[in-house]
Ligand SMILES: Nc1ncnc2c1ncn2[C@@H]1O[C@H](COP(=O)(O)OP(=O)(O)O)[C@@H](O)[C@H]1O
């Protein structure tokens with residue numbers, strides 16, 4: 001029950017649902033409601049279903065950072081077909097979720113929201129290019145309302161999963177839900193990324209700040225890390241009345257002549273990087289402060305950040321001496337909702353979904369799984385290596401080649417259909433390995 005309370009504290013009210021007006025307008029233009037309302041509603045339903053199936057069976061086209069940096073890439077033409085494709089892919093997966101999850105109110109509302117958003121945005125796909133200024137404005141307005149509608153998808157789905165688990169589910173159901181959550185959240189990150197990029201480009205941000213949309217071609221990794229550290233330190237002070245200090249080093253191995261500690265920059269989305277660092281710092285700070293308290297240390301051990309650039313990769317290694325974690329914990333840290341914290345510490349500030357900084361220091365168990373998704377989104381990674389009794393190294397990998405930093409997107413198809421629906425209890429192929437496997 002405690003976890004439900006935590007999540008509901010984070011949930012922000014959903015924007016009111018709107019109807020599928022545009023599509024309905026085209027489909028029902030010739031029908032008179034009094035004479036043909038039932039037939040029309042069936043026809044409309046079928047038309048919606050058909051359209052969803054059509055777009056849901058199209059494969060999303062991933063875009064790379066290099067392409068996004070080109071002003072002509074995240075265009076109306078691309079977005080007006082790509083966003084409905086990504087939404088419809090997700091609708092088809094949502095519809096296949098185990099019944100135990102689908103019957104939870106929040107999950108059903110999310111599915112409804114995805115269908116609504118699909119209906120709103122797909123109407124623009126048919127527009128002839130070039131579009132007029134009004135059509136473009138209407139598209140932007142639709143994107144704004146779409147973003148608002150899906151603001152709380154993460155905590156609402158998390159709550160649905162908590163409720164489902166409280167009812168008790170088989171291992172098969174739990175694993176298909178875990179499989180799905182990664183896909184839902186990755187899909188969501190990708191749609192938000194495209195929308196933010198498009199809106200920023202419409203606002204011509206580039207001329208003023210050097211940013212290309214929400215991408216920074218010269219994103220200074222240390223600067224983002226320091227900002228995230230400062231935000232995490234505020235939370236840490238509230239809870240522990242202290243925080244570890246930060247030691248940062250930069251190393252660019254692509255240029256042996258570069259002076260020691262030259263700032264490492266990369267073309268990246270600062271907001272994504274900030275999200276990852278903020279979560280990792282909170283974890284390291286909590287471990288370090290708890291260790292200092294438990295051992296009566298006069299000073300909290302520092303957190304060290306090493307930023308390394310090689311020809312292919314940028315690696316950011318965040319190391320703490322917070323005592324690490326046992327292997328039974330390590331095995332579960334990427335499970336949604338897994339936490340060793342007793343309770344979430346909800347700050348006084350107004351809740352802001354799980355995306356803002358007004359989140360608890362810890363206790364939701366969403367920090368690492370979501371950060372890993374952000375890192376993997378542009379072909380990077382997040383790995384945690386811990387020595388119990390000593391400390392933890394968390395490595396964040398980013399691609400240094402913007403052409404290789406391509407979105408990783410879930411695709412609806414036979415494989416995902418099988419994974420989502422095969423919830424039957426499977427026979428063990430090993431004796432009890434306590435979570436280990438040789439796969
Ligand atoms: N640097 C670290 N040192 C020790 N334990 C850690 C560290 N990072 C993560 N963990 C463990 O992983 C768990 C999951 O982390 P996370 O997903 O961020 O969720 P939360 O912080 O809400 O518990 C934590 O509860 C903690 O037990």
Ligand SMILES: [Mg+2]
Pocket residue numbers: 279282283361362363367368
């Ligand atoms: Mg955390």
